[in-house]
Structure formats: structure tokens, C-alpha cells
Amino acid sequence: MTHSDAASQDELATPAARRMQFIEKYGVFAVVVLMCLILSALEPDIFPTTLNLTNILRQIAMNALLALGLYIVILTAGIDLSVGSIMALATMLLAMADTSGYFPWPVALLVGPLIGIACGMVNGLGLTVLRLPHPFIMTLGTLYTLRGITNLVSAGRPISGISPEVRFLGSGEIPLPFLGEYASVPVSAFVILICYFGVSYFLRKAAIGRHIVAVGGNPQAARVSGINVDRILLIVYSLSGFFAGLAALLMAGRTGAGFPNAGIGAELDAIAAVIIGGASFFGGRGTVLGVFAGVLVMGLLRNGLNLMDVSAFWQQTFIGMIVVGAVYIDVLRRKAGTAR
Amino acid sequence: MAEVSADKTNVSPLLEMRGIMKRFGAITALDHVDLKLYPGEVLGVVGDNGAGKSTLMKVLSGLYTASEGQLVFEGQEITLHSPKDARDVGIEMVYQDLALAGNLPVYENIYLGREPGKTAFGFNFVDQKLSRKMAMEHLNRLHINIKSVDQKVEELSGGQAQAVAIARATAFDARVVIMDEPTAALAIKEVGKVLDLIKRLRDHGTSVILISHRMDDVFFVCDRVMALFHGRNFEEAMIDNTNRNEVIGWIMGTKGHTEALAHDSL
Numbered sequence: 001m002t003h004s005d006a007a008s009q010d011e012l013a014t015p016a017a018r019r020m021q022f023i024e025k026y027g028v029f030a031v032v033v034l035m036c037l038i039l040s041a042l043e044p045d046i047f048p049t050t051l052n053l054t055n056i057l058r059q060i061a062m063n064a065l066l067a068l069g070l071y072i073v074i075l076t077a078g079i080d081l082s083v084g085s086i087m088a089l090a091t092m093l094l095a096m097a098d099t100s101g102y103f104p105w106p107v108a109l110l111v112g113p114l115i116g117i118a119c120g121m122v123n124g125l126g127l128t129v130l131r132l133p134h135p136f137i138m139t140l141g142t143l144y145t146l147r148g149i150t151n152l153v154s155a156g157r158p159i160s161g162i163s164p165e166v167r168f169l170g171s172g173e174i175p176l177p178f179l180g181e182y183a184s185v186p187v188s189a190f191v192i193l194i195c196y197f198g199v200s201y202f203l204r205k206a207a208i209g210r211h212i213v214a215v216g217g218n219p220q221a222a223r224v225s226g227i228n229v230d231r232i233l234l235i236v237y238s239l240s241g242f243f244a245g246l247a248a249l250l251m252a253g254r255t256g257a258g259f260p261n262a263g264i265g266a267e268l269d270a271i272a273a274v275i276i277g278g279a280s281f282f283g284g285r286g287t288v289l290g291v292f293a294g295v296l297v298m299g300l301l302r303n304g305l306n307l308m309d310v311s312a313f314w315q316q317t318f319i320g321m322i323v324v325g326a327v328y329i330d331v332l333r334r335k336a337g338t339a340r
Numbered sequence: 341m342a343e344v345s346a347d348k349t350n351v352s353p354l355l356e357m358r359g360i361m362k363r364f365g366a367i368t369a370l371d372h373v374d375l376k377l378y379p380g381e382v383l384g385v386v387g388d389n390g391a392g393k394s395t396l397m398k399v400l401s402g403l404y405t406a407s408e409g410q411l412v413f414e415g416q417e418i419t420l421h422s423p424k425d426a427r428d429v430g431i432e433m434v435y436q437d438l439a440l441a442g443n444l445p446v447y448e449n450i451y452l453g454r455e456p457g458k459t460a461f462g463f464n465f466v467d468q469k470l471s472r473k474m475a476m477e478h479l480n481r482l483h484i485n486i487k488s489v490d491q492k493v494e495e496l497s498g499g500q501a502q503a504v505a506i507a508r509a510t511a512f513d514a515r516v517v518i519m520d521e522p523t524a525a526l527a528i529k530e531v532g533k534v535l536d537l538i539k540r541l542r543d544h545g546t547s548v549i550l551i552s553h554r555m556d557d558v559f560f561v562c563d564r565v566m567a568l569f570h571g572r573n574f575e576e577a578m579i580d581n582t583n584r585n586e587v588i589g590w591i592m593g594t595k596g597h598t599e600a601l602a603h604d605s606l
Contacts, residue, residue, distance in 0.1 A: 206464065206465055210448060210455065210466055211452075218439065221440050222441065224423045224433070225508075226427055
């Protein structure tokens with residue numbers, strides 16, 4: 001947001017409305033800070049260390065990319081259930097391409113994102129050409145179909161031996177000697193950073209980005225304004241597929257192998273992060289920054305509970321409660337908004 | 341009919357719809373409807389629910405394609421396949437539900453789909469500063485008072501949102517603006533402002549087609565009024581040559597002896 005934009009926003013807002021806007025934008029960051037403080041107090045020897053904090057960055061990378069793609073979809077009041085399966089298929093084909101020996105590594109590197117885009121386009125075409133009534137249906141279909149294809153091409157077996165060049169984005173480390181002898185930041189964190197800045201800029205400044213937001217606000221308004229809504233939806237689902245493909249590349253890098261069961265349930269984690277981050281399921285509302293905060297909340301929760309040796313079953317329980325809580329806060333805020 | 345064209349013998353129509361047919365399956369919504377619109381006039385289109393007003397306007401705005409008939413604009417026959425085609429020749433529509441994106445600020449709604457900006461790397465990037473400035477100037481020109489062009493449309497009153505919808509329709513030198521029941525959803529104190537706005541458009545030389553149920557509106561702003569009945573042309577007249585009761589009679593499908601049917605409240 002530019003300076004003049006922010007200034008004129010202030011002029012029109014009453015203090016109450018301004019407080020509301022502030023909470024809407026940064027409330028979830030307050031949760032992130034609060035969680036960090038609590039975890040630092042509970043586990044002062046482990047949690048606030050460079051190693052643990054960069055570990056969290058490594059752990060959230062995949063969810064961060066899937067959530068970013070889903071955020072763009074949810075902006076248009078859509079849903080993409082297939083991102084976990086897209087990621088699995090892309091990882092598998094990427095691993096096969098790289099280990100086959102027929103392709104140089106730069107080609108293998110591209111396989112993941114390209115497969116992602118292709119799968120996303122299939123989702124988009126199902127929605128716009130077949131005119132299936134809701135993206136839930138189409139992407140539920142591809143959730144199963146792509147998982148099936150993944151198992152078919154791999155015969156259900158993992159494929160290991162991915163080359164170091166292809167693994168770089170997912171497993172590379174940039175040493176930070178001034179923070180300690182073994183301290184380093186994962187390359188994947190920079191991938192995330194670039195993607196988040198890129199999407200944020202694209203949604204705010206590019207005409208297509210604004211059209212995506214407009215389709216989320218009122219598709220009819222977009223249509224009568226001469227916007228090709230089908231084209232926008234095709235782009236949106238392709239982007240979601242692209243980020244799933246990029247997540248596949250990071251995953252392949254991190255594990256060094258393609259697993260046919262990778263990413264089962266990953267779509268739900270990504271949806272949860274987007275919702276915790278304050279995006280509306282009804283479209284047109286939310287911020288990229290909020291999505292990142294949502295991803296952090298989930299990452300911190302997992303990390304904290306792991307450090308405290310709490311069972312993974314409790315993690316699921318808490319994440320479920322946080323999703324409901326985050327949306328309930330949104331309901332309350334909206335109520336306060338209409339009362340004013 | 342003869343007396344109507346007599347007033348305009350020297351001027352050729354800006355827009356003509358000739359013999360428009362529109363069928364939806366077995367239903368004929370429009371049956372050989374003709375419409376003429378002259379430069380700088382406000383034409384009222386009246387009719388009961390289902391008379392075909394909205395269908396006719398959707399044909400004119402490119403949302404529907406006519407089953408038969410011709411559209412002639414400035415003497416040239418045109419075909420419209422989408423709202424974009426209509427906008428390209430200068431025909432704009434203000435929809436009854438306004439068709440605004442509530443989550444976007446005023447200025448973005450005004451230029452939605454036609455954002456000023458630059459192309460780089462194959463993408464069009466919006467110049468938001470310019471867009472904001474253009475929106476402010478345009479709203480000033482129309483005497484529309486809105487606190488800030490950065491306000492989201494969902495925060496506006498019904499009248500303000502209506503004004504934004506009209507501003508969008510006129511942002512690019514529209515020749516024809518179609519308004520579908522622009523005052524139906526407004527508070528009474530806002531109705532006058534919107535009607536004044538329509539008059540201001542006419543004074544700028546824009547032709548306006550006004551669909552309305554409210555006789556007060558029709559007789560306040562229109563130069564001419566035409567009535568549809570059961571999807572056909574029923575009657576039309578210069579506004580000075582008719583009166584409310586007669587027009588209300590047309591809406592109900594009667595000509596002549598209208599006194600007995602007079603209901604100003606309609």
C-alpha cells in the first residue's frame with residue numbers, strides 16, 4: 001500500500017473503524033508474536049535458538065507454497081482440493097525424469113512446476129469448459145485421479161536418487177556464520193519469500209491480479225466490465241497448480257526422493273492456513289501477509305507441541321480448534337462492523 | 341407514432357433497434373420491437389413486469405443476442421456479442437443490482453476492466469495513482485460527492501453506490517447510457533440526486549434510456565416515453581404530449597379512456 005493510499009484511508013476512518021482495520025490486517029500477527037513469547041517462556045533453551053527457528057522455516061516451506069496457491073483460489077470464492085495430489089504426481093514425475101538419465105538437470109527442474117501448471121489447467125478447464133457446478137467437484141475428482149496416476153506411474157514405490165542440482169532449492173543452505181558456527185538459512189525460505197512478494201505485487205498491481213480480486217468480490221460485476229471471467233479462473237487454478245508443482249520441487253529436494261503417498265491431506269493444511277490467515281471463504285477478502293501468518297501459526301503450533309513432546313494427535317485437535325476460533329473471530333468482527 | 345417522429349424530422353437517430361425478436365425456448369420475450377434513440381435525449385421505457393424492458397436492454401447492452409432484428413448505431417449496423425462489444429461502441433448499462441465489486445474501492449470499480457496503466461513483460465500493470473486522480477476528476481465533473489475514492493463500495497449508501505455505477509458507465513465518453521430502475525432501491529432523499537445526475541448526463545450530450553416504474557421519475561427527467569406490453573411496442577409519445585394517467589394505462593395495456601384507471605401511486 002502506498003503512502004498516499006494509507007493517508008487517505010486514515011482520513012475517512014473513525015477511530016473504531018481504524019482499530020477494526022488494524023485488527024483485520026495484523027490481528028493474526030499478534031497471535032504469531034504471542035505464540036513465540038509463550039514458546040520462548042516454556043522452552044527457553046530450545047525454541048528461540050537459530051537452529052530451531054530456521055528449522056521451522058524448513059518445515060513450513062511446502063505448506064507455505066500450497067497455501068499461497070490456495071489463497072489465490074479462495075480469493076475467487078473457489079477451492080482446490082487437488083494440490084496435495086498435484087504435488088505428489090509432480091514430485092514423482094520429477095524424480096523419474098531426473099533419475100532416468102535422459103534429461104539434463106535443468107529440464108528435470110522444470111518438470112515439477114510444469115506438471116503443476118498442467119494439472120491446474122485441467123482443473124480450470126473442468127470448471128469453465130465442462131461447467132461443473134462448483135470447483136469442489138472438479139478438484140475432488142482430480143484429487144483422486146492424480147493420486148491414482150501417481151501410484152500407477154510409480155507402481156506405488158518411492159523413487160530415490162535425485163541429483164544434488166535438482167535438490168538445491170529444497171535442501172540448499174546459506175550459511176550465516178555470524179549467528180553461530182553451524183547456523184544457516186534454508187534456500188527454500190528465499191523461494192517462499194520471492195513467491196510471497198511476487199504474488200502480493202501481482203495481486204495489487206497487475207490488471208489480471210485486480211481482476212482476480214474483482215471476480216472474488218462480484219463475478220457478475222467483473223463480467224459486465226468486460227473481464228473474461230473464465231480466463232481469470234483458468235489462470236487462478238493454473239497458478240494454484242504451479243505452486244503445488246513448486247512445492248513438489250522443494251519436497252523432492254528436501255527428501256531426495258519421490259514418494260507416491262506424499263502430500264496426503266496437505267490440501268487441508270493449506271486451506272486451514274489460508275483461513276487462519278483471515279481470508280474469506282466467500283472470496284474477495286484476505287492478504288498475502290495474512291496467509292503467511294496463518295502458515296506460521298500452524299508451523300509454530302506443530303513445532304512447539306513437538307518440543308514439548310505432545311502427541312501428534314493433540315496437534316490435530318488444536319489445529320481444528322484454531323480454524324474454528326479464527327473464523328469465529330471473523331464472524332464477531334463482521335457483526336461489530338455492521339453494528340457500527 | 342407519426343407525431344413523435346414529426347418532432348425529430350431534422351435529426352437522425354443515434355441508435356435504432358429494428359424488429360428485435362428474442363425467444364427463450366418456446367417463450368417469445370420480444371416480438372418485433374422497434375426503438376429509436378435520438379442524440380441527447382432521455383427516453384423512458386415503461387411496461388409491466390415481464391413486458392420485455394429488461395430483455396430489450398440486455399440485447400442492447402450485449403448481454404443477450406437477439407434471435408432476429410437489427411441494431412443500427414450512427415447509421416451503421418452493429419452486432420454485439422458481449423458487454424465489451426457494446427462498451428466499445430459507447431453503449432453502457434447501469435444494472436439494477438449495480439454490478440459493482442463491493443470489496444474494491446470506488447476508483448477501481450469505475451475503471452474495472454479498463455484500467456489505465458502500462459504493459460511490461462506481457463502483463464498490464466495498473467497505474468493506481470493515475471486511476472485515482474482520473475476517478476476524482478470524473479466524479480467532480482458529475483458533481484458526485486464521495487468522501488474518498490479509496491472507500492470500498494460496500495461501505496457506501498445505496499445512492500452513492502448508484503452514483504459510482506453511473507460514473508463507471510460514463511467514464512469513457514459513453515454515447516448511450518442505459519439505466520435499469522436506478523431509483524428503485526434508493527432512499528427518497530437520494531432519488532433526486534440520481535435524477536439530477538441523469539439530467540446532467542443529457543446536458544453533456546449523452547443519450548439516456550431510463551427504465552422505471554416510477555411515474556415521478558419518468559415525468560421529471562424523460563423527453564419521450566415508450567411503453568412495451570407483452571413483449572411488443574405498445575405506444576410512445578413526447579413527454580409533453582401525454583400525462584401520467586395515460587402512460588399508466590399503457591403499462592396496463594389500455595389506450596384512451598384512462599381516467600378510470602388512474603392511480604398516481606403506481
